[in-house]
Amino acid sequence: MTIGAIIFVVGFLMQFINIGKLPGDIVIKKGSTTFYFPIVTSILLSVVLSAIFYFLGRFR
Secondary structure (H helix, E strand, O other): OOOHHHHHHHHHHHHOOOOOOOOOEEEEEEEHHHEEOHHHHHHHHHHHHHHHHHHHHHHO
């Protein structure tokens, strides 16, 4: 339940923080269909989370 609550809060906050519109993210629009693949956002999020977990592991 805790993980679900965290995911819910992060999803809610993502509405107000436009982190998913970085240069390098792939957006393909054809007609009424839009395909969005946030590759740069995923890489940036991975680096930030890796650094956070690394520092948390060092101080335990």
